[in-house]
Amino acid sequence: MAAFTSTRFARGPGQRRGETRRPGQWKLAYADFLTALVALFLVLWLSGGASQEDRAAIAAYFKGSPPATSREKAPPAPPSDFLRLADDLSLQSGMAANFVPMLDGDALVINLVDRTGAPVFEMGAAAFTERGAELAATLGARLAPLEAAIAIKGHTDPFPSAQPGYSNWNLSTDRAETALSSLLASGVSLDRIDSVSGVAATEPLYPREPHRAANRRVSIVLKQVAD
Secondary structure, three states, X not given: OOOOOOOOOOOOOOOOOOOOOOOOHHHHHHHHHHHHHHHHHHHHHHHHXXXXXXXXXXXXXXXXXXXXXXXXXXXXXXXXXXXXXXXXXXXXXXXXXXXXXXXXXXXXXXEEEOEOOEOOEOOOOOOEOHHHHHHHHHHHHHHXXXXXXXXXXXXOOOOOOOOOOOOHHHHHHHHHHHHHHHHHHOOOOHHHEEEEEEOOOOOOOOOOOOOOHHHOEEXXXXXXXXX
16 A cells, blocks of 8 residues: 655644744744844944934934035124114115115125215216215224225116226226225225225126116125135
């Protein structure tokens, strides 16, 4: 009589019919467990000495979100004497309309601007009006005691120059030179002058109103002296 051989195998707990346990399979699972455990201890060790901001950045990284920007350097603050000067010019009786001080990072930009009915430049010329000369002298006297470096920019409106062979680039540069002469005459040291330039109508104070009178101006930029 032929011998009968069963194709069924004994099943262990949790095994399905027809499945067999692979030898050594538990070792792979144990190795995965140990790897995860080591990774956990590594993360805990690294974050243990991290600051609150570092922890937030690490958490954001693992969440797939961009890191917080709180660690980005804040823009440098302007010196206190710049702020006082800006306040004083803004409150200057009878002159505030022609002074437009603006902060640009740690620099102070003082715009000496034309106003309708109160121009600081002669029409289409580089020369100051009587009012403009007075304003420039007043500003120079305020700047003379400071140590800040100075850059001067001349500006025009977009109307073309009426003088043949004399462009708005020429006019804006000459206006900057006029402002320089006034500051030097008021006691500002030439050693403090960083640059003198004309930019024509390329940097309007009011971009949406390019023909506005205030776009005709000189900008006096005070820069903090590096230690």
